[in-house]
Amino acid sequence: MESCSQKKRLKDKFKATKKELNIDPTLWEALAKNRPAWRRAVTKEAKTYEQQRLQAAKTKRAARKARHNCNPTPQATAPPWPCPLCNRDFRARIGLISHLRTH
Ligand SMILES: [Zn+2]
Structure with missing residues (x-):
């Protein structure tokens, strides 16, 4: 049953x-x-x-x-942005842009 x-x-x-x-x-x-x-x-x-x-x-x-x-963590935003002049890596594009101003 x-x-x-x-x-x-x-x-x-x-x-x-x-x-x-x-x-x-x-x-x-x-x-x-x-x-x-x-x-x-x-x-x-x-x-x-x-x-x-x-x-x-x-x-x-x-x-x-x-x-x-x-606002993702830096590890989440690959690839890094290397400076074409001194090869320093930047985690965000904006970091590279502001860095480029110092050259
Ligand atoms: Zn640089």
């Missing part, structure tokens, strides 16, 4: 996620009949989906960071 309801729950979960998992609806039934292929497809699609989600989250996070980080 309990295992039966658990199976149903798992099925319901798949139903709910299959749209997100990007599986072709026409392939859905054929794949479901072929358990090994079905499992591979679900695993693969779930992985792809998770990777896409992670990538999207990373991109979003980077964009958010860039937007909020108006």
